[in-house]
Amino acid sequence: MATVRLMSDAEAETIPAVKAVFDDIRATRKTDFINNFWRALAFDAGLLARTWEGLKAVMTVPGEIDPKTREMIYVAVSIANSCSYCVHSHTAQAKAKGMGAAEHAELLSIVALAAQTNHLVTGMQIPVDPEFQL
Amino acid sequence: MATVRLMSDAEAETIPAVKAVFDDIRATRKTDFINNFWRALAFDAGLLARTWEGLKAVMTVPGEIDPKTREMIYVAVSIANSCSYCVHSHTAQAKAKGMGAAEHAELLSIVALAAQTNHLVTGMQIPVDPEFQL
Amino acid sequence: MATVRLMSDAEAETIPAVKAVFDDIRATRKTDFINNFWRALAFDAGLLARTWEGLKAVMTVPGEIDPKTREMIYVAVSIANSCSYCVHSHTAQAKAKGMGAAEHAELLSIVALAAQTNHLVTGMQIPVDPEFQL
Amino acid sequence: MATVRLMSDAEAETIPAVKAVFDDIRATRKTDFINNFWRALAFDAGLLARTWEGLKAVMTVPGEIDPKTREMIYVAVSIANSCSYCVHSHTAQAKAKGMGAAEHAELLSIVALAAQTNHLVTGMQIPVDPEFQL
Amino acid sequence: MATVRLMSDAEAETIPAVKAVFDDIRATRKTDFINNFWRALAFDAGLLARTWEGLKAVMTVPGEIDPKTREMIYVAVSIANSCSYCVHSHTAQAKAKGMGAAEHAELLSIVALAAQTNHLVTGMQIPVDPEFQL
Amino acid sequence: MATVRLMSDAEAETIPAVKAVFDDIRATRKTDFINNFWRALAFDAGLLARTWEGLKAVMTVPGEIDPKTREMIYVAVSIANSCSYCVHSHTAQAKAKGMGAAEHAELLSIVALAAQTNHLVTGMQIPVDPEFQL
Structure with missing residues (x-):
């Protein structure tokens, strides 16, 4: 359905730059659940990392x-x-x-x-x- | 600039249905200021009244x-x-x-x-x- | 203000493909007035002609x-x-x-x-x- | 699929403010059919009533x-x-x-x-x- | 699902104005595949032809x-x-x-x-x- | 006209976090010109810095x-x-x-x-x- 593949945990384990973001999402949100948005973005590790850093800065920092x-x-x-x-x-x-x-x-x-x-x-x-x- | 004329207070005084809405805006907002949005809508008294009632119900009622x-x-x-x-x-x-x-x-x-x-x-x-x- | 120059009638006279469209707009609409949209599109005669043909087919043909x-x-x-x-x-x-x-x-x-x-x-x-x- | 539950007729019967709107929709449109839009809005009786009144005023009154x-x-x-x-x-x-x-x-x-x-x-x-x- | 029917090749064969466009799409794109967009537009042969001509002029001509x-x-x-x-x-x-x-x-x-x-x-x-x- | 003030160079000089971004924009783009977008964002140094870093990563890195x-x-x-x-x-x-x-x-x-x-x-x-x- 998507225009990019959704990355499984198994595949993410093999790509350190993706695994690092998935780990940080899990640690920051205190949940094991990674929703499809991040699994889709994972087709490009740079795009994934930049998007997560941007969202983390705006949505998770106290304000x-x-x-x-x-x-x-x-x-x-x-x-x-x-x-x-x-x-x-x-x-x-x-x-x-x-x-x-x-x-x-x-x-x-x-x-x-x-x-x-x-x-x-x-x-x-x-x-x-x-x-x-x- | 607008596609309809902005109604002045002088003209609004002569149209009871418009005057009633302008009066209610002033009373509800506790200010004499009527901004251009309402002066533009006033070209049709029904549209003005419905729009103001809708906005009042959503924006001014405690919730x-x-x-x-x-x-x-x-x-x-x-x-x-x-x-x-x-x-x-x-x-x-x-x-x-x-x-x-x-x-x-x-x-x-x-x-x-x-x-x-x-x-x-x-x-x-x-x-x-x-x-x-x- | 625009990102392209607006073409004057004087300049349009010198570019046959533009002049042909301006003439057809005037003939179709029965007015001498050419509004800025067409004067802007005139920077590219092909874009101007295609856009006018499309609009003429949809807006001026009886239906x-x-x-x-x-x-x-x-x-x-x-x-x-x-x-x-x-x-x-x-x-x-x-x-x-x-x-x-x-x-x-x-x-x-x-x-x-x-x-x-x-x-x-x-x-x-x-x-x-x-x-x-x- | 929706972000709110769709209200059944059975449940609507138990909430007078919702039932009143559903009844008026049926009477105004001369049909028993209530489409999902209204069944979704019914999660909040006030929102349902305001939306229906607004739509009725614009779409069903002669003009x-x-x-x-x-x-x-x-x-x-x-x-x-x-x-x-x-x-x-x-x-x-x-x-x-x-x-x-x-x-x-x-x-x-x-x-x-x-x-x-x-x-x-x-x-x-x-x-x-x-x-x-x- | 669509608000118009998708036209099959069998039906397109019976409407010359539609068949002509389908043939031109196949010839221009060098493929037998006609995607649903064109099958939907085919409910109105004029709309189909105008849309295809516009797309062909912009997307397939060298530039x-x-x-x-x-x-x-x-x-x-x-x-x-x-x-x-x-x-x-x-x-x-x-x-x-x-x-x-x-x-x-x-x-x-x-x-x-x-x-x-x-x-x-x-x-x-x-x-x-x-x-x-x- | 804007909903925030546009920051002058004089004021930017007095706010190190803003000055750092303005300096980097000038160095990266090899021009002294800072356009109004950045002067507007400067009302919040964090927003300015995040936006510039994001744009720099997407628009100025070879790809x-x-x-x-x-x-x-x-x-x-x-x-x-x-x-x-x-x-x-x-x-x-x-x-x-x-x-x-x-x-x-x-x-x-x-x-x-x-x-x-x-x-x-x-x-x-x-x-x-x-x-x-x-």
Whole structure:
């Protein structure tokens, strides 16, 4: 189905640069589970490593925005970019980090409202108010 | 510039259905300022009223997600939908509700990371892991 | 502002392949006005000719959908693809072909509603009902 | 497959706020069929009710644009927003309201042409002609 | 699954305008294989012919950009437009024209980087440098 | 105009983490010019550094795809994502790396063709041919 092969653990064991990333994912996330995204990226060890380092820096380092909210923002962007796998994986992660049904409904409500007004604004080509300029 | 005329307060005073919405916006937001989005929508009183009721229900009623975070999710979607006016207006509102520079940087980082992985996923057409299925 | 130069009538007169297209646009549309889109495309006569032939075949040949509605569908797609120039030019053409304010408001309402439900559907990853399958 | 559960009629019967919307959908559309979109939204009765009220106001109230054309505009936006379920459901509804094969082909032709010129315009960053400004 | 029927060779044989296009696809591509895209478009012979002529003019005529790179650019756009079938078909064609795994990884890296910075730029609403203006 | 301030060289001199990135951009690109994208990102030194490292790894390291083609792929994605600034900056860079007018026209032709067929495919919901599966 994918345009690249998904790498099994057995094969990953034989490629040190891939194994190092898989090990770090497992250690960072405290789980043995490696989802298909990483198994697909593994066809190119450099791409895999750069993508994981980027995600680790943004999603796992403590910051102003809490982990659950980060996943919810991720879901919002993934919906707008129409990425089915991403909606599945990040909705699952937001739920795992505590997003309940009411919160999920609010998230979807905001995303849908934003899409609605985004299209109205683009349809009317509204000039930015001076009050919104920096 | 816009594809519809922006309605002035003077004209709004003469159309009861528009005046009612403008009054409610001012009362709900506790400010005299009506931004261009509403002045543009006012060319059709029904569209104006429906849009305001929808936004009021999602953005101003107390819920699980705090008002600042709602605006940040709004910004995330507006970026992905490439709506310049919306990015300006909702970034301004997120800042008004307390989003600081560090939080803004984190928001942009998550949005950009999501876009990056959304495109990788779509490029590789990755099948959803059974673990992510409901 | 553009990434290519806009071709003036004076220059177009000197390039037969461009002049032929400009002449046909004027004859087909029964107006002397050539909008910037065609002046920009003119930097490559082949691209200009192919684009004009494609547009002429779809937008000017009699068919099932009337000319005003064709422009309104064009506007709908241009909004969703966030193309500012296209929204301006095709809204102007829809108005020129008879789209009134009420119709414009209905068009924007449908586009915005579709965007809203598009995002809800993508956010919930809803399976297609067997009833909707061919 | 979905990120929320699809609600059965049996469960809907036990939640008055959901049952009321399902009943109104059936009465308004004069059919017993409730498609998956509404069964998914039913996980949150408020979201379900708001979405149905919004859709009912735009799609079922008499207006300038006829019902078949409304569905065709809906399809156009759903294509541009890459919403698979929405393309299926609104194409089915446009056909049910009388869209024939020739009209379907014209619709797809306009959508595809618009996408083509949208991308050309964005690639060339064409300034809006003064003639297209309000 | 599709919203139109896929035309078999047997049926195509009975419609001269469709048969002519199928024959030309086979002759131009030097293969007997007709992929589903053309079988779907065949529900309207005019749409089929116009689409094939447009594609033939852009993708099969000798030019500055080599055939493999053309397919890679096609893949890049198809990813950004979230078109699953298109990603599959044009990735397959890019591979058939010589795109190796390292090149594929570079392509995906550029696409993902562009998406990341596209979103950052839109989020910050950066004014174009005079140096980038024509 | 931007939602963050653009950092001047004078201010960058006072923030070592920003100055280090600006210096590296100048050294890597062999020019004194720092475009607005980096001046905007500089409001957060971490975001600036991560973004520059990511771009440097993908765009400046020798690889299979030549530098001019990389910029052209970047332009293609930026068009599809409707990023005005990005189209300007990467078109300028593609030209600086040798993209001539004919090549530019071919690039735009491929991007526009892809958009056209992307929309046709999504509108028809075409199933992937087994021949295109890995």
